[in-house]
Amino acid sequence: MTRQVFRLDVFGKSHVGRVRSLNEDRCFADAAAGVFAVADGMGGHRGGDLASAAIVERLATVGIATTAADLRARVEARLDAANDAILDLATAAGATIGSTVVVLLLFAEHFACLWAGDSRAYRLSRGLFARITRDHSKLQELLDAGLIAQHEAATYPGRNVITRAVGVSAAFAVERTSDVVRPGDVFLLCSDGLTNHVGDAEIAAILARPGAREAAEALVAAALSRGGSDNVTALVLRCLPPPRGTGAGNG
Template identity: 35%
Template structure:
């Protein structure tokens, strides 16, 4: 059984929210997309990516969903965004990052493009299970930059992949085993711009997914949330509902 809680906010600086998200717990699918700020129609781009995935899977049964179906949805969105850029935005780029979490049976599956992230909290230890497609991350890989220098680097906002930018979409994916009690966090970079990994881990460990989600959003807003902020917390719970903590039984959805 999977419980989830999603929140999004435009932040304190941006005039519109270019983030979008999708929750399909009955299918085991959650998505966060972050439209590219400063480009044409970032909010349109992120919502198009979200809508594409929803339309691809909403008529399916969980056992018929595949990684290829999810990938093809992103490839179709990439093609459509390129056409929109050419015909509706005078050649200006309309792009979006995306992270997808798909849970089925005892496995979790991740797909991502860009620098939105997925974290996994397991046995009270959190780790980032996606890898940012960003200029600073490439510099870290090449030994030119230390990880602790990344957030403050002048190129921190430069991403190297996004849906809608190139004719060929390079999608990263990962599949691994899932454990009872695992908690996944999907987020746009507006969250990790304001909170470091230690702060995020401490917040997730401190309470149930509703309290943790509200605390993450509140903390980012207190720090003036320079970007849009979106987060989804997903908990893999025991199959018997009577063994679930009361505070996790009712999961409201915040838009």
């Protein structure tokens, strides 16, 4: 059985970009399980590709949880297993490889977001647009410390240096946040290949369009039109009111 109380409109699009030859981003959606994710791999010799793939392969085994806490525990166990597997791959390769991850979990009228690195989640809820995640990056640390200003961030040379990822340390932990989903909420999960080119205001305007597919394709197109310097991935999830008369129990 599914515990989704919303009608979900989901579309994920991932593109290699205009510069790279390999797409090391991965996009994952399992509406029945309530698990949605974007992972952005890094490391030479296909290492990044293996790392992001290791994450989504494990997320595909989450199955149907019985409670929101059970769902979160199942996902965290998969991310821990992916962390160990990627560490083993890195040891075998003699190189540092890893992957960011951002995961959105839906259970009944609740959501949780788990993340590591600079892949992001955004939410448009009743006209209010907000970034749910906080980048694990050198740039974010400098912003938090007041050492550089927000208007300097887009051109800061080290803006892609991340401070947390799956597969780079045995002491791995995700950060997480949770809240109630409101009917009509729109979520975006994306890699930095999108946010390096497309600002929050433009993302908000595109997410307000009806249709997850239209929004995801417009976001990727915007990043590509500005150079597509990295792999770019956008997963849009619209939580529509349940069909009338289903008694889905969200009152």
